[in-house]
Amino acid sequence: MQYGYFDDARREYVITTPRTPLPWINYLGSEAFFTLLSNTAGGYSFYKDARLRRITRYRYNASPLDGEGFRVYIRDGETVWNPGWQPVQTELDRYQCRHGLGYSVLEGAKNGVTATQELLVPNGDDCLLTRLTLRNDSSGTKRLEVFPYIEICLWDTMDDSSNFQRNFSTGEVEVCGAAVYHKTEYRERRDHFAFFWADREPDGFDTAREAFLGVYGSPARPRAVFGGGCTGSIAHGWQPVAAQQHTLLLPPGGSVRLLFGLGYIENPREEKWERPGVVNKTRAEAMMARYADPAAFDAAMDALRARWDGLLSAYQLCSGEEKLDRMVNIWNQYQCMVTFNMSRSASYFESGMGRGMGFRDSCQDLLGFVHMIPERARERILDIAATQFPDGSAYHQYQPLTKKGNLAVGSGFNDDPLWLIAGTDAYLRETGDWSILDERVDFDNDPALARPLLEHLRRSFDYTRTHLGPHGLPLIGRADWNDCLNLNCFSEHPGESFQTTGPSEGPVAESVFIGGMFVQYGRAWVDILRHLALEAEADAAQRDVDAMVQTVLSAGWDGAWFRRAYDAEGRVVGGAACEEGQIFIEPQGMCVMAGIGVETGEAAAALKSVEERLDTKYGIVLLQPAYTRYRLELGEISSYPPGYKENAGIFCHNNPWIVCAEAELGHGDRAFAVYRRTAPAYIEDISDIHRTEPYVYSQMIAGRDAPSFGEAKNSWLTGTAAWTFLSISQAILGVKPELDGLRINPCIPGKCRGFTVTRRWRGATYRIHVDNTAGAEHGVVSLTVDGAAVPGNLIPPAAPGSTVEVEAVMG
Ligand code: BGC
Numbered sequence: 001m002q003y004g005y006f007d008d009a010r011r012e013y014v015i016t017t018p019r020t021p022l023p024w025i026n027y028l029g030s031e032a033f034f035t036l037l038s039n040t041a042g043g044y045s046f047y048k049d050a051r052l053r054r055i056t057r058y059r060y061n062a063s064p065l066d067g068e069g070f071r072v073y074i075r076d077g078e079t080v081w082n083p084g085w086q087p088v089q090t091e092l093d094r095y096q097c098r099h100g101l102g103y104s105v106l107e108g109a110k111n112g113v114t115a116t117q118e119l120l121v122p123n124g125d126d127c128l129l130t131r132l133t134l135r136n137d138s139s140g141t142k143r144l145e146v147f148p149y150i151e152i153c154l155w156d157t158m159d160d161s162s163n164f165q166r167n168f169s170t171g172e173v174e175v176c177g178a179a180v181y182h183k184t185e186y187r188e189r190r191d192h193f194a195f196f197w198a199d200r201e202p203d204g205f206d207t208a209r210e211a212f213l214g215v216y217g218s219p220a221r222p223r224a225v226f227g228g229g230c231t232g233s234i235a236h237g238w239q240p241v242a243a244q245q246h247t248l249l250l251p252p253g254g255s256v257r258l259l260f261g262l263g264y265i266e267n268p269r270e271e272k273w274e275r276p277g278v279v280n281k282t283r284a285e286a287m288m289a290r291y292a293d294p295a296a297f298d299a300a301m302d303a304l305r306a307r308w309d310g311l312l313s314a315y316q317l318c319s320g321e322e323k324l325d326r327m328v329n330i331w332n333q334y335q336c337m338v339t340f341n342m343s344r345s346a347s348y349f350e351s352g353m354g355r356g357m358g359f360r361d362s363c364q365d366l367l368g369f370v371h372m373i374p375e376r377a378r379e380r381i382l383d384i385a386a387t388q389f390p391d392g393s394a395y396h397q398y399q400p401l402t403k404k405g406n407l408a409v410g411s412g413f414n415d416d417p418l419w420l421i422a423g424t425d426a427y428l429r430e431t432g433d434w435s436i437l438d439e440r441v442d443f444d445n446d447p448a449l450a451r452p453l454l455e456h457l458r459r460s461f462d463y464t465r466t467h468l469g470p471h472g473l474p475l476i477g478r479a480d481w482n483d484c485l486n487l488n489c490f491s492e493h494p495g496e497s498f499q500t501t502g503p504s505e506g507p508v509a510e511s512v513f514i515g516g517m518f519v520q521y522g523r524a525w526v527d528i529l530r531h532l533a534l535e536a537e538a539d540a541a542q543r544d545v546d547a548m549v550q551t552v553l554s555a556g557w558d559g560a561w562f563r564r565a566y567d568a569e570g571r572v573v574g575g576a577a578c579e580e581g582q583i584f585i586e587p588q589g590m591c592v593m594a595g596i597g598v599e600t601g602e603a604a605a606a607l608k609s610v611e612e613r614l615d616t617k618y619g620i621v622l623l624q625p626a627y628t629r630y631r632l633e634l635g636e637i638s639s640y641p642p643g644y645k646e647n648a649g650i651f652c653h654n655n656p657w658i659v660c661a662e663a664e665l666g667h668g669d670r671a672f673a674v675y676r677r678t679a680p681a682y683i684e685d686i687s688d689i690h691r692t693e694p695y696v697y698s699q700m701i702a703g704r705d706a707p708s709f710g711e712a713k714n715s716w717l718t719g720t721a722a723w724t725f726l727s728i729s730q731a732i733l734g735v736k737p738e739l740d741g742l743r744i745n746p747c748i749p750g751k752c753r754g755f756t757v758t759r760r761w762r763g764a765t766y767r768i769h770v771d772n773t774a775g776a777e778h779g780v781v782s783l784t785v786d787g788a789a790v791p792g793n794l795i796p797p798a799a800p801g802s803t804v805e806v807e808a809v810m811g
Pocket of ligand 1: 361
């Protein structure tokens with residue numbers, strides 16, 4: 001069952017009922033000011049950091065769901081309704097929500113009035129704009145009372161939702177004309193404020209929540225809307241809000257447009273005040289002036305569309321397969337931008353209060369984003385590297401506002417260092433900008449410890465090389481990619497962190513997965529060293545990589561698949577002899593991607609085992625059999641009921657690893673079959689089972705052991721976005737940037753007769769036509785570049801600005 005449809009021409013998903021199985025959201029903003037917006041206009045805004053600079057409030061996990069947002073109430077006689085249905089939930093005569101790239105449009109109609117609420121965050125500005133258009137389609141004049149309403153957050157959302165003894169006394173606002181200024185804590189250490197404005201003087205306002213809603217009122221039945229109107233309240237402490245009342249008379253056929261804004265301003269400290277106690281509003285006034293002309297909103301929308309045209313044009317596919325083109329050309333790339341911006345901080349599942357930017361997460365997000373805005377990827381790599389410790393280990397997370405490592409979780413996740421090589425390698429392959437390796441970057445955020453980025457990569461590699469366990473495999477530390485496999489934790493008390501309890505550096509527990517990573521990204525490191533003509537170091541690194549290949553093939557091989565790990569007692573995890581958890585997906589994907597066992601047959605055997613043991617109709621589960629009881633020696637993974645999360649859920653993130661692995665072996669049919677099983681556009685018609693948005697990936701789909709098999713959770717912020725884009729664009733369609741050229745190496749279903757990819761790379765445009773009349777699954781037999789035959793399948797970089805025609809024939 002579906003709740004809407006894709007409109008590819010407009011690059012929108014159109015939702016046709018407000019009663020989606022869960023709120024289906026969109027992200028507005030892609031620089032500093034962000035808004036999460038649901039299909040009923042729920043959501044919240046923040047500046048840069050969802051925890052430390054929250055602008056509006058949101059209560060997670062409440063009932064009814066999605067209570068706070070960017071609400072507009074319309075009172076038409078006795079009827080009160082919202083264009084997005086929530087929160088009053090008056091049945092609408094017509095409803096539609098279009099989620100586009102960086103904007104959303106909600107349209108509701110009731111009793112002859114159509115209200116269109118268009119929301120966007122303009123390029124280069126720190127505000128959310130809402131344009132409300134009201135049209136009277138009835139035959140009589142309409143007198144409408146219109147109330148925009150937001151609830152303000154007192155900046156630090158953790159404090160805002162817990163420290164009431166203080167924050168019930170701190171809230172402060174100023175009202176000036178059509179604007180409400182939120183200035184809590186501005187009197188002391190904050191030099192920033194937020195403000196809500198309308199492009200016309202309101203007929204009333206409220207800034208105290210209890211005045212607008214009523215002490216025992218609710219957003220579903222605000223006192224001011226259902227009777228009485230706004231009171232002109234000024235918030236002193238308690239809960240500041242911004243609400244206005246606009247009285248509008250609409251003749252038959254008449255329409256009116258109102259613009260509402262929500263802005264964020266930083267003032268230089270010496271320019272904070274206009275006069276004692278009164279905020280200097282010069283910058284806010286300038287912002288309002290920028291959007292005073294009614295044409296400014298359209299211009300902002302046009303600029304947004306133009307920006308996305310440019311971003312998406314870096315990779316465009318024409319395959320003749322509608323669902324595939326839609327994922328590759330629009331939604332997968334869009335989600336990559338969002339994961340790059342948010343890491344795992346703020347969604348409808350991630351509260352934005354907890355983790356900031358993850359070290360491993362952000363490095364992986366780069367893999368799917370780097371082709372869009374390489375300069376921002378560059379900056380991100382340097383920020384991440386600055387949270388690395390001098391010994392090569394790393395803070396597991398950092399806050400985006402401060403860019404400082406997060407002490408609470410600390411370090412000890414032993415896969416983290418190698419992801420830095422992965423992200424930097426992707427950047428180098430995309431851009432050829434070797435100067436990044438010379439950039440001096442702090443260790444541990446300490447400028448006194450700054451060294452060139454190259455040295456950071458060296459220490460990443462060395463950290464793994466020098467932290468090996470009894471079998472010669474890398475020590476796992478607190479956890480590797482799988483945060484829930486906690487082999488050094490032994491947590492027995494409720495409430496303890498699974499990751500940070502127990503010794504972080506067990507001397508025994510080892511990870512086969514990190515062994516695979518060491519080979520995969522160790523090879524990348526060797527290539528980088530060779531490119532820099534550091535031959536002796538490259539040779540030594542190559543020997544370490546070769547040795548690890550052998551170790552993985554001996555200690556890491558179980559007979560029909562790769563083992564997962566050795567626990568703190570040296571017992572196998574993920575082997576046929578285990579009672580439960582006999583086979584895990586991660587080492588199969590990573591080791592085969594790394595090329596381990598490709599020539600000697602283990603790779604093919606491992607992937608066969610995945611197909612036989614882990615495949616389900618909704619995707620590949622993480623392990624089998626699921627753990628049915630808590631196992632002290634394994635930690636959080638066994639805390640989940642079977643079929644959920646890392647305990648045999650379909651963890652979407654590592655499905656594309658299998659796609660890449662299958663492509664490594666040239667299995668085009670299987671690679672694509674795995675790809676399409678979790679690709680949102682292909683499963684749109686089971687939205688009632690899947691429940692999350694049909695235009696983006698979710699972190700997890702309940703596995704076959706779960707009662708809710710097929711139900712997804714944690715949509716949007718997942719490494720799945722980057723990895724699926726990599727798997728489809730580089731492994732299946734086979735257009736892969738390398739250090740010295742663009743490799744054309746498709747691995748596609750035999751029945752696919754060809755496709756065209758337009759790829760912008762290092763300033764030139766490549767139009768790559770792949771001809772598969774032969775019906776092959778892999779292998780390029782001839783390649784021409786601008787009509788001239790090229791040996792092999794590597795295209796050297798063309799002159800920036802040029803357009804290159806490439807013909808690749810498979811066979
Ligand atoms: C984390 C990732 C981790 C994955 C698997 C996600 O929630 O953000 O860093 O790799 O779970 O445990």
